[in-house]
Amino acid sequence: MLVHEVGFKRRNMEKLYDNRPIGVFDSGVGGLTVARSIRRSIPDEDIIYFGDTARVPYGNKSKDTIIRFAHEIVNFMIAKKVKMVVVACNTASSLSLQALKKTYDIPVIGVIVPGVKEAVKVSKNKRIGVIGTHSTVSSGAYVKELKKVSSRYRIFQGCCPLFVPLVENKMINDPVTFEMAGRYLKTFREKDIDTLILGCTHYPILKSVIGKVMKDVKLVDSSFAVAREVDSILRDKGLSAYGRKRSGKIKCFVSDNVEAFRNVASIFFKENLDIKKVIL
Amino acid sequence: MLVHEVGFKRRNMEKLYDNRPIGVFDSGVGGLTVARSIRRSIPDEDIIYFGDTARVPYGNKSKDTIIRFAHEIVNFMIAKKVKMVVVACNTASSLSLQALKKTYDIPVIGVIVPGVKEAVKVSKNKRIGVIGTHSTVSSGAYVKELKKVSSRYRIFQGCCPLFVPLVENKMINDPVTFEMAGRYLKTFREKDIDTLILGCTHYPILKSVIGKVMKDVKLVDSSFAVAREVDSILRDKGLSAYGRKRSGKIKCFVSDNVEAFRNVASIFFKENLDIKKVIL
Structure with a gap:
């Protein structure tokens, strides 16, 4: 030094x-x-x-x-x-x-551990969703970190592969983006989660779209x-x-x-x- | 050797x-x-x-x-x-x-020159469209090659940035893919082209979708x-x-x-x- x-x-x-x-x-x-x-x-x-x-x-x-x-x-x-x-x-x-x-x-x-800490802070029902890229989701990194905090968390994961190209093509408030958000998030809506970790840097750009699909769910932007x-x-x-x-x-x-x-x-x-x- | x-x-x-x-x-x-x-x-x-x-x-x-x-x-x-x-x-x-x-x-x-040769062979009205990635379209490579054949060709270009992720996510016959094809190809429909060069290796996979949007237009798959x-x-x-x-x-x-x-x-x-x- x-x-x-x-x-x-x-x-x-x-x-x-x-x-x-x-x-x-x-x-x-x-x-x-x-x-x-x-x-x-x-x-x-x-x-x-x-x-x-x-x-x-x-x-x-x-x-x-x-x-x-x-x-x-x-x-x-x-x-x-x-x-x-x-x-x-x-x-x-x-x-x-x-x-x-x-x-x-x-x-x-x-960004995983800070995101997990934030999610744990805001979740009341201990049912947390995680969305990310294919590689992030299949690595299980978020699940592992959440389980370290408590084995009582129920965690639901899914990937949203079109979100990145949609953001990069500036289709932020586009009906296609709403359609894809609806599809990707459907299972999360059925799981009664109260917190959703936006596990990809591009996803906070879609916060308003995701927020409309996931009403009353707290969205965690780990930045x-x-x-x-x-x-x-x-x-x-x-x-x-x-x-x-x-x-x-x-x-x-x-x-x-x-x-x-x-x-x-x-x-x-x-x-x-x-x-x-x-x-x- | x-x-x-x-x-x-x-x-x-x-x-x-x-x-x-x-x-x-x-x-x-x-x-x-x-x-x-x-x-x-x-x-x-x-x-x-x-x-x-x-x-x-x-x-x-x-x-x-x-x-x-x-x-x-x-x-x-x-x-x-x-x-x-x-x-x-x-x-x-x-x-x-x-x-x-x-x-x-x-x-x-x-793949450009063979694609151009094929397009020239099939086009009757000398109005040719080219779709490709952002970099292909902005390079002007297809336009340059077509102009070498004859300056009388009218060439229309556009990029379709979501086609590649749509194909790779196997959304071949998806309403979202139809919607995007409709948007990307709208201007081509208005230009009275009779031939469209599929200027990206992924696009032939979407031939049936593109074909439905571009009825009576010959699609050129250069492979x-x-x-x-x-x-x-x-x-x-x-x-x-x-x-x-x-x-x-x-x-x-x-x-x-x-x-x-x-x-x-x-x-x-x-x-x-x-x-x-x-x-x-």
């Missing part, structure tokens, strides 16, 4: 600070919802975002492949001197988080919970940025075309983004 | 034969439609198929990225001693064919035309396989999970496939 990266606050010698960036990655643009929540919660922090747009989507790909991609990305972030890594992609969190934690000695967190978790880890480990007169920056890296990313990113992020292409 | 690869037919010393395989590649499974047509037309030929399933789809990715991927794949095929390469993906054909032709000295063909082109090039160059008592084999390589490929491949190919995973 370099001297300029970690220091002591001038006025309070007891607290450490660390102005290195937080690394956030996703298969594409979707993880910007997490980056946005982190910026809102802890605006002093710099963020390095990586969107693997040359290989997006991850949702149908295998565990081995996702673990390989995730390592390549985290190696890149380590070279950029990040102080922690947030796996902002549900699929990558489900399939690669354990492998990443074993490999790196900086904190690495995913806020992730931001709180990031803040809490940074504080615990004395890794928070020194905030006086400081405003964090976000820098994006993508593995494919910059302009295509900028175009879809506008669905998720209103800031004008600094984006560079890198080949891993 | 090795001695065991090229030889003379025993009974006819004038003709050459060459039992090396033909390389066929696509971003994923879609190119199997082309492999299938080649097998039907010239069953003596061995085929090596590569599906880049770790990085699929290509349809929204940039020219630079697709050129990079295509070179990696063709290098792999060259190491497998293919005698020619068929770029069975419309997006890769549109964006990378010129670059590949410059790099390699074996014949490399794409048969590609197979004829392959046969003609092999004959011209004396590269055809020696067919006596010979039945060609197909061997598939994929960059992600074998079983996932096998599952979706069943939409396109009825044979039991020999599939291996390789990391490029």
Whole structure:
């Protein structure tokens, strides 16, 4: 760790600070919802975002492949001197988080555990639904984490494969999207769940559609919970940025075309983004 | 070129034969439609198929990225001693064919020119539509090739971004697919085209849906035309396989999970496939 990266606050010698960036990655643009929540919660922090747009989507790909991609990305972030890594992609969190934690000695967190904590907080009847990509659902990652909290939770899972292309084609309030939401969520309506985890970064964009289909069901968008978790880890480990007169920056890296990313990113992020292409 | 690869037919010393395989590649499974047509037309030929399933789809990715991927794949095929390469993906054909032709000295063909030749053969009113992925359409590859034949063709293009996920989710005869076909093809109906090029390997799977929306319009599935082109090039160059008592084999390589490929491949190919995973 370099001297300029970690220091002591001038006025309070007891607290450490660390102005290195937080690394956030996703298969594409979707993880910007997490980056946005982190910026809102802890605006002093710099963020390095990586969107693997040359290989997006991850949702149908295998565990081995996702673990390989995730390592390549985290190696890149380590070279950029990040102080922690947030796996902002549900699929990558489900399939690669354990492998990443074993490999790196900086904190690495995913979106599954924060999402589960949030769901447990809001559910009253202990009947929780989870929707995600094919790979997330078949990994059983959410079920495993929920069962760790209590074996008394009843958990219902399903994947919604068309939601990602529908969002990326900006068909947010389209009758086709309503039709697909109706089909995908039908079984959940019959199961009397009171909480539904939106287990894919794209799904919060469809919150109003999903909310209309799943009336009176609490929808869990884990991005806020992730931001709180990031803040809490940074504080615990004395890794928070020194905030006086400081405003964090976000820098994006993508593995494919910059302009295509900028175009879809506008669905998720209103800031004008600094984006560079890198080949891993 | 090795001695065991090229030889003379025993009974006819004038003709050459060459039992090396033909390389066929696509971003994923879609190119199997082309492999299938080649097998039907010239069953003596061995085929090596590569599906880049770790990085699929290509349809929204940039020219630079697709050129990079295509070179990696063709290098792999060259190491497998293919005698020619068929770029069975419309997006890769549109964006990378010129670059590949410059790099390699074996014949490399794409699906655009055969598709155009077929369309020109069947169109009577010289008003031709082309549907494809975003990258294929914005490359203008079909328009350029059609204009080479005659500047008098009126060409209308459009992309159908949901068709690929609809096919891959096996929603072939679904009302949602009809709805999307109706929307995507509306402008084509108004343009009085008599021919529509299905400029993406997945679209022939939707032939019946597209056919119902585009009544009396000839649909061009270039896979048969590609197979004829392959046969003609092999004959011209004396590269055809020696067919006596010979039945060609197909061997598939994929960059992600074998079983996932096998599952979706069943939409396109009825044979039991020999599939291996390789990391490029």
